[in-house]
Amino acid sequence: MLKVAIAEDDFRIAQVQERFLQEIENVKVVGKALNAKDAIEMLEQENIDLLILDIYMPDEMGTDLLPRIRERFPKVDVIVVTAATEKGILERCLRNGVVNYLIKPVKMESFIEAIEGYQKKRRLLQARDEVDQSFVNSYFGYDKQQTVEKVLPSGIDGITLKRVKAILKDLTEGITIEEMGKTMGVSRTTARRYLEYLVSVQECHVQYDYGIVGRPERKYHLT
Numbered sequence: 001m002l003k004v005a006i007a008e009d010d011f012r013i014a015q016v017q018e019r020f021l022q023e024i025e026n027v028k029v030v031g032k033a034l035n036a037k038d039a040i041e042m043l044e045q046e047n048i049d050l051l052i053l054d055i056y057m058p059d060e061m062g063t064d065l066l067p068r069i070r071e072r073f074p075k076v077d078v079i080v081v082t083a084a085t086e087k088g089i090l091e092r093c094l095r096n097g098v099v100n101y102l103i104k105p106v107k108m109e110s111f112i113e114a115i116e117g118y119q120k121k122r123r124l125l126q127a128r129d130e131v132d133q134s135f136v137n138s139y140f141g142y143d144k145q146q147t148v149e150k151v152l153p154s155g156i157d158g159i160t161l162k163r164v165k166a167i168l169k170d171l172t173e174g175i176t177i178e179e180m181g182k183t184m185g186v187s188r189t190t191a192r193r194y195l196e197y198l199v200s201v202q203e204c205h206v207q208y209d210y211g212i213v214g215r216p217e218r219k220y221h222l223t
Contacts, residue, residue: 002119003047005031007039007062008054008081013104017052017081020111023187027115036060043073050118053098055082055089063089066096077122079114081106112187113155156197160184164194165203165222174207174219195220 004021006029008014014032021027030046033039036057043051051069055062062080069076079100080093093101099121100114124139131139152158167183168175175183181191198204198220205223208216 002027003030003049005042005048006052007033009034009058020108024115025185036065048076051078053078053080055084063092070096168222174221176217
């Protein structure tokens with residue numbers, strides 16, 4: 001279970017981010033803070049894996065908070081979600097080890113994609129005691145798959161797409177969006193995005209399963 005905390009001075013945005021996180025499998029929101037002081041206290045009190053951090057906090061800039069987080073909580077990863085578009089702020093965040101940087105307003109799909117990308121890399125590292133250059137290339141996206149991904153639209157990862165196709169290939173009765181999400185361990189939004197992409201390139205088609213009663217289910221089949 002990935003334990004996530006939110007440090008965001010606008011409580012409405014924090015609530016939206018919390019709803020986005022609830023769409024993702026194996027994620028638990030363990031706290032929210034409206035300022036830098038409360039964010040530090042939250043990190044002290046909770047066992048947090050990932051912090052969603054705003055830059056413009058009322059009592060301290062997130063860029064000033066980052067070095068303290070790195071020093072005191074070295075195992076906490078940070079994704080910055082901010083309205084800041086200055087290059088210097090991005091550079092300071094990168095130097096302090098943030099794993100992603102999202103510029104507001106952030107769509108749900110982009111937010112979920114960032115979190116799931118982080119989960120994927122985290123799982124890769126947890127599964128290894130030692131690494132080689134091939135693993136590092138794959139982790140940072142510098143493998144042969146990168147060439148294939150250049151022709152894919154934004155939000156479609158080549159490795160994940162192959163996995164979706166492999167799951168579909170083994171099914172004769174098709175699969176729903178909910179079933180694909182559970183099988184892959186991803187959100188319904190992500191499962192839908194990949195299935196609908198395959199439909200758009202005519203590698204997959206949809207059939208409706210009416211069952212006995214109730215609404216018909218959309219089931220996806222490889223073409």
